[in-house]
Amino acid sequence: MQLLEVSIRKAGYEEQYSVIHDIGFRLQEGELIGLIGPNGAGKSTTIKSILGLTKHMDGAIHFTGPTGNYAYIPEQPILxxxxxxxxxxxxxxxxxxxxxxxxxxxxxxxxxxxxxxxxxxxxxxxxxxxxxxxxxxxxxxxxxPDVYIVDEPFVGLDPKATKDFLDLLLLERKRGAGVLMSTHVLDTAERICDSFVLISDGRIVAQGTLDEVRAQCGLHDAPLFECFHSLT
Structure with missing residues (x-):
């Protein structure tokens, strides 16, 4: 079952200046998509556009799960x-x-x-x-919720808390929830993500499973770390 469909033609914070262009993907039931890219690539703007927080966005966001509910876990605690x-x-x-x-x-x-x-x-x-x-x-x-949108969840967590988080995330995926996770912890992302959306300079430079990303960057059997650096 599809839980989220993202189709962003362009988005940004000023009418005349778009930060991201042509960002599109679908999140399925139980799937974990890793949103990967260097600082300033457009990951945060993509997430904010999905959440409806960018002032100027041309495109469409559809939460299509059973309840339509989502949870956003930001990088910086807001309390x-x-x-x-x-x-x-x-x-x-x-x-x-x-x-x-x-x-x-x-x-x-x-x-x-x-x-x-x-x-x-x-x-x-x-x-x-x-x-x-x-x-x-x-x-x-x-x-x-149906969908978790998680921004750099590992920042500040000790190893035990990281394992607790990943264990709970796995249980939620088994329940049927989908996860979109932005992270720079590439070795963990490679281990837990089903597919990836790699962004650089506001555009998708590769997407799909790890094998598909490897094929797109011409580095067969390379770890995600090397694919990331070759594309960004």
């Missing part, structure tokens, strides 16, 4: 200084209309998984960067 971790979770549950019993069960599960049970009533302003990033992951996983 309220005056709200505790638990209050952030309650706010997210309320925004998505989660039933109280379902929320309590899922919330407890995630707090235990990410080892934040003891600080549920603490303010995130006192947390480390890694702990704040865990909160963003918890809020994303809380609602069990």
């Amino acid at each position: 309220y200084d005056s709200m505790t971790l638990w209050e952030h979770m309650e706010l997210a549950a309320s925004a998505y209309g989660l039933e109280r019993e379902s929320f309590l069960s899922r919330a407890e599960e995630l707090l235990i998984q990410f080892r934040l049970s003891e600080v549920r009533h603490h303010l995130p302003s006192s947390f480390s960067k890694g702990m704040q990033q865990k909160i963003m992951l918890i809020l994303g996983f809380l609602i069990r």
Whole structure:
């Protein structure tokens, strides 16, 4: 089942200047697409366009899953200084209309998984960067959406938290959720992604499975790292 269709002819933040051009792909049920590219390539603009956050966008974005719900997990944690971790979770549950019993069960599960049970009533302003990033992951996983849009999820996470994240992501994909993930951690991306969209200078330079990307850059059996550098 198709969950997301992206067809962006051009998009940017000023009417006369487009940052990205001709970005198109489809995300299927259970699929993990890696959005790969150097800094300034247009990855963030692509994600913002999908989320409806670019001021000028010519194209169409269709969330076509059973619920149409998606979760966005940003690279930089976005949290309220005056709200505790638990209050952030309650706010997210309320925004998505989660039933109280379902929320309590899922919330407890995630707090235990990410080892934040003891600080549920603490303010995130006192947390480390890694702990704040865990909160963003918890809020994303809380609602069990059709689509996860994840921007550089590994920044600030320790190895244990990274494994917890990847394990949960795998469970969600088995449930049928699709994932679009932007990352610079290419060895991990090569291991977990089903396919890739490589962007450079605002345009797609290669896309498809790793073997298809290898064929497009003429480097058979090369790791993603070498393909990335040959194309960008």
